[in-house]
Amino acid sequence: MTMVENVRNGLLIGAGPRGEEGREPWFLDPREILRSVRLRWLTVLLPVLLFLAAAAAWTQFNPPQYAASTQILIDPRGLQVVKDGLTPPDQASDASLLLVDSQLRVLTSDDVLGRVVDRFDLARDPEFQGRETLLGAVKAMVARLTGRAEPPADPRLTALRALRDRVGARRLERSFVLELGVTSEDREKAARLARGVAETYLARDAATRSDTTRRAGEAIESRLAELRGDLRKAEDKAQAFRAKHNLVGTRSQLVSEQQLTQLSEQLGAARAKALDAGARLRQIEGVLAGGPSDSVNEIVQNPTIAALRGQLAGVERLRADAEETLGRRHPSYQAALVQEKALRGTIQAEIRRIAAASRNDYQAALASARTLADTLERRKADALKVGDDFVQLRELERQVEANRAVYEAFLVRARELQEQQRLDTSASRIISPASPPEKRLGPPTPVVFIAALVAGLGVGLVGSLALELLAGRVRSRRRLEGHLGRTGLDALPRAPRGMVGAAALRGTFGSARGDGFYEVAVARLRHRLAAADPGLTPLVVLVSAADDRAGKSALARALALSATADRERVVLVDADPKGLLTRDLGAAAPRDLAATLRDRALVTDALITLPSGLRVLPRPADLPRDLAGPLADALMRCDADLVVVDLGLVGGDVVTERLIADERIPALLLAASARRSRLAAVDRALKAIGAGRRARVVVTDAGVKD
Template identity: 85%
Template sequence: MTMVENVRNGLLVGASPREGQGERDPWFLDPREILRTMRLRWFAVLVPVLLCLGLAAAWMHLNPPQYAASTQILIDPRGLQVVKDGLTPPDQASDASLLLVDSQLRVLTSDDVLGRVVDRFDLTQDPEFRGRETLIGALKALVARFAGRTESPAEPRLTALRILRDRVGGRRLERSFVLELGVTSEDREKAARLASGIAETYLARDAAIRSETTRRAGEAIEGRLAELREALRQAEDKAQAFRAKRNLVGTRSQLVSEQQLTQLSEQLGAARAKALEAGSRMRQVESVLAGGRFDSANEIVTNPTITALRGQLAGVERLRADAEETLGKRHPSYQAAVVQEKALRGAIEAEIRRIAAASRNDFEAAQASAKILASTLERRKTEALKVGDDFVQLRELERQVEASRAVYEAFLVRARELQEQQRLDTSASRIISVASPPEKRIGPPMPVVVVAALVAGTGLGLVGALGLELLAGRVRSRRRLEGHLGRTGLDALPRAPRKAVTLKADPSARGDGPYEVALARLRHRLAAAEPWVKPLVVLVTAGDDRLGKSGLACSLALSAVADRERVILVDADPKGLLTRDLGAAAPRTLADLLRARAPLSDALVTLPSGLRVLPRPSDLPRDLAGIFAEALLRSDADLVVVDLGLVGGDVVTERLIAEERIPTLLLAVSARRGRVAAVDRALKAIGPSRRPRVVVTEADVRE
């Protein structure tokens, strides 16, 4: 996409955006600037790299390779249900079980278990567990020796235990009852042996503790058996003596008098029920005698004699009815039937009377029996009340006997169970993953350590180099200066050849190198900015690079001479670097020439190349600075290049910089020697009303 930029005196087609078109990132974030800084500050980068490599080598030497072996142990809180009642009840999965497993983890890594492992594997004779002499330890010992304090040597077993404790680690696997134990050592096989040894020692120690606990509990119970046996005997003797003294006869649960009262109560109830039943039967029979119906009394209905008589009476009544209907009432058959009917009814009534008499006798006998039982029960109650208080005391004594007997029997059974449980291992804990020699060492491999040291050293060196660059405040490149000033598109010149910046150089021998091309481009830009100004006066100054400024002025003049332009090079620098290079004096002093308003050509020195040079006068009065500017603008040259002094160096330089009739002002900044602070001071001194064109010299042509 073609872009068109409006400039003061024309149009530039295909130009790129210049100023105020977006902010740039800081220069130290630019990869090219970082590479440039590394090239310039290579020593600052190399020192941290070597230091980190040295630290890595020292670390690998002081820390021999370590290998970690691990084993896994299942801690089952429930245990084995070998007997019905164990010393410790079986636990179910709960938060308390997790706390129990965590407690067993502490036991697994306790000094009790680790100390037995130290003795089992004789770690006091192992060089790895004797403790190595470190630099810090040696220094402490030396200081203590000079201070007159001597410490007794540490016990080898405690030293081995401390080292083993530091190399052992355990944890409970998440959402499980599994403990994972890890041991580190300098030897693969040793790490596996120690891990297995600790696990086996823990399980053996756990079984031994369980057996010892069971044994102590059994001994404690057996020690109480004699006391409980004597207490039971005394309680039984006391209860028996009280029974004999009070003449209390009966079973453990009930006296004989209480048994009799119960039996009499039951018999009295049965007698009264029998009397009631007999009275009911008697009244039913008497109601039949009084004229009631036969079937109203069950006793009469179910009597076989009455049933037979009633059957005969029914037959005789049928005969009488037949005789009355067929023969009449006067017939002997009818009369005989009537006599038989009366006889049968009399027999039935006599049988009913007999049943009534029998019922009355049963009722009276039942009443008499109930009265006798009631009187007997009252007499027994009176006797029972007399022994009630004694029986209460007897029952209390018997309860004491039963309690003593129950405790004694429970202790006796428990003592026998514990004696047998000492020989049983009820633990369900076991090793579920046997430790094996590890294949890889702990930590990163040596190549990784070396690479990490290189990366860390390079990073530290790069940060240090960038920090030194920030502190130095050098310009270094056009891009860095553009980022600092917030202006893009600064002019830049590569490093000039040695013979290209001297007045004695032959312009016709100049080639088309990068420096010459950049000079021609700069000169054409200056001419395009002021196309109708003749002569074009270019002021060249700098903030701190005097040599680069003079070289830029000389190179611009020689480049224009090579293009066959009329050029005047004015040396207005108080140091007179171009005048010393010229080696010739002006035919007329500049002060006399300016006072006489004579042409500027009367004080010029013409070189064989055609370049005309105005040497630095020995003294130029300040009141002639304005006339000097007019003389420059009235010259007959196409291009006038004025080599000023440093900004703020002398009054003539400041007067010419402030001259509004001379619009073109170049501020030379050396990428190698220039400082950003000097550029800021120069721009501040020039002021915002005058905007110089910044030219970066000795820049990198690859930018």
């Protein structure tokens, strides 16, 4: 049949019984945990009670707290109410995040919280003054007794500290939104305080902005009088310098400079006029010298000459007609010729008059140009004289303009700030007003008690397991198997009361009430011993223990009584130095055991037969060490089916050690009480017995299911 076992390293298919490497620690076995809890129920119960008491005290001294929250948007850009605000609108940047973080500190500052304390009169609120506690009363009494009593604290300062502890604020991730939370024992009060802190902060922020604007305006106005005086002094200085040096003119140009400009323009016009007049004169003189007159505008356009030329043309036509019709000697021809000559002379005279007029114009133009040139040279000399003074005047005028610009800018800015004091340019606002919270902070009271119960159970369970580990008791066959690395150990349930002590020797095995499980377990152990050494008569069984003297004696009695009940011939030998069987028997042997062994006689003469048929070999007061070997020989030759020897504890006396070491006796039982024996003692006993002599470990006082 294939077996599958869960071990530390996984699943082993086809594995046999688990050894020391594959067995899990006993404290991981639920059955062992329940066993430890049953045995140490007080260790489990005490932490549970303590934790429940602590939970009750916590709920009593810590009233429920409610947290109300509100959200405030901090817009660093502000409102652009006027063109030039006191603080320019900011753009979204890392600096803006730092500004919002700074406003977070302002929101929870003592300035804002102190105004909230005054607004809601928290100095008289018992919640913010602190309730008297037992610990506080003890501290106060100790302080009074030691003379270190402190003066009473300021109620407002106490309320401010309490409110500071109950207020929390944070900036929501990736936003300019601040979340403010206030805790209180009352839902409505928590909401009122959250709204009050937010409103106080916004009002304080607006007041701070207005106060900052007002102070800036006052600072500017305080400078206006000084700037006005500086402007007046600069203007007076410039005017005095202008009057002292006779510098007359506009702000941009002096009169002398204007005159130079005008004279330059007039001189250029005069020279152009003289050149034009000279050109006309030369043309007219050329006509007088015999040149053509049709190219001179003054002659051509002169009306007198034009009229004379018309008359000359008419006379020339008459002359030509007279010459053609009458001849040159005719008086008409001669008269026309005279008229023609006279007209030509008149034209020449008129041309000479025009030439004279042109000459006069030319001379006048030359004289005017010379006069303007002389005047310009004089003005240039005068301008060079006032140049340095004019440079200084320009510097003074620039100072006047600079003072005037600063004064006008300050005057305008002062008027703007006076108006801005009445404007709220903040864009911060409450976007989520506080409302009464629905649930209290922390876990509900039932959850607190359940957690206390679970924690108490956990601590109690761990404590009980720790005590079990420290105690090192056997407790069960399963635990001992895990410790020894063996399987298949024998186990006996707890013996009934009637089968312990002297009553067990006088009674009949199985007559006690409720002894069915114990009787079956003892019979099963006895049959296993017989099956291990078949055909061996008598079967000698040594019963010893590591630290449980009473348990191993009870085991020896139970084996003997069980075999007696099955009508076997049984001899129960008391080889324990303490002589528990002999003491419970209360009878003396018919013959001394030491003498019997020295005489090499049968031990039958030293036996005491009980009413149940059980024969008992009491231990003498003093059994010499050298009789251990003869005792083993006598037991092997005893007329019985089963010989049960109740030895002492392993390592307790020499007789016990020699009988254990005798290899002729195959059966050796090592009793270990689940209630009284320790694992360390069992280890020492098995080590003392040695690996060559394998003892059969029997767990006594075990559970029924073990």
